[in-house]
Amino acid sequence: PARPHAVRKLVNKAFTPRRIAALRGRVEAIVDELLAPVTSHMDVIDALAAPLPAIVIAELLGVPPADHRQFKAWAADIVAGIGQPSGGARQTGATPALRQLFDYLGEIIAARRREPRDDLISAMVQAQEADDALSDAELLATSNLLLIAGHETTTNLIGNGLLALLREPDQLARLRGDLALLPTAIEELLRYDGPVQATLRVAREDLVLDGNAVAAGSLLLVGIGAANHDPDVFAEPERLDVTRDPNPHLAFGFGAHFCLGAPLARLEGEIALRALLTRFPRLALATEVPQYRPNPVLRGLTALPVTC
Numbered sequence: 001p002a003r004p005h006a007v008r009k010l011v012n013k014a015f016t017p018r019r020i021a022a023l024r025g026r027v028e029a030i031v032d033e034l035l036a037p038v039t040s041h042m043d044v045i046d047a048l049a050a051p052l053p054a055i056v057i058a059e060l061l062g063v064p065p066a067d068h069r070q071f072k073a074w075a076a077d078i079v080a081g082i083g084q085p086s087g088g089a090r091q092t093g094a095t096p097a098l099r100q101l102f103d104y105l106g107e108i109i110a111a112r113r114r115e116p117r118d119d120l121i122s123a124m125v126q127a128q129e130a131d132d133a134l135s136d137a138e139l140l141a142t143s144n145l146l147l148i149a150g151h152e153t154t155t156n157l158i159g160n161g162l163l164a165l166l167r168e169p170d171q172l173a174r175l176r177g178d179l180a181l182l183p184t185a186i187e188e189l190l191r192y193d194g195p196v197q198a199t200l201r202v203a204r205e206d207l208v209l210d211g212n213a214v215a216a217g218s219l220l221l222v223g224i225g226a227a228n229h230d231p232d233v234f235a236e237p238e239r240l241d242v243t244r245d246p247n248p249h250l251a252f253g254f255g256a257h258f259c260l261g262a263p264l265a266r267l268e269g270e271i272a273l274r275a276l277l278t279r280f281p282r283l284a285l286a287t288e289v290p291q292y293r294p295n296p297v298l299r300g301l302t303a304l305p306v307t308c
Helices: 004-015 017-022 024-035 044-049 051-061 065-081 089-114 120-131 136-167 169-177 179-192 262-279
Strands: 041-043 198-202 207-209 212-214 219-223 305-307
Touching (some): 004 262, 024 044, 024 051, 041 044, 044 051, 044 262, 051 120, 051 136, 051 262, 089 120, 120 136, 136 169, 136 262
Antiparallel strands (some): 207 212
16 A cells, blocks of 8 residues: 655655755756856756756766656656556557556666665665565555656746746846846746646545535645736735735645745756756747747746857
């Protein structure tokens, strides 16, 4: 049987504030490497937003650098199937990618069992052997979840966030003039055009929501994006405000299901945007109609062409 609390307790050790803070230097180095070749123009998604979080989470879990590109391709296929109709072309394409990724992770887990390293998969394997913290199925599923969720959403945070800033020159100028606002700006970008627009929850008891009866055990699709624009909670919710505070958005979920990787996503988003704003003072959109992935749950761009 699944033991979500045991899984979260173990994995949460990899995302403590201290450990995330220790990653800052490595994240900054990766951003520098990715942006070094950029001159007059780039696709922000391809050049930075997609590879950065993929490399970081892969390194955190212990995926060898030589496999990062293949992992990213599998992840893209799997994510493309999320939220698609059952049996649809995108969902069908996700099935072999998921199988291949599980096979790959199984090999990594077996290798770490033989020879542990300083990575999260090794830590989970050692905990499993020490006190049966995770079953093999839980270990495999948790590794897969972290690899997928740990980078796709951050890609969307960087892409959606930069697009919002470039469309609001006054907010962009305010942020450029005071980069100390970056942490507050990240929270506003998560609220304004978040990477996850919906999630699923199960009603634990009979409810009445807006006059509609919901029986205990019912599966609910919860609109995170809509909640983050609730006028009863946010003044002028359709206005981007990089100084908005307080900002009780739900981009990372809430309560027991709050996103484990929130500190890492915030760190990567802050470092990526800081680098873009300081390196490229003339950054501007190269298209008025950016293209989004056809996904109703994960909101993100297929490309974000800009001039530098």
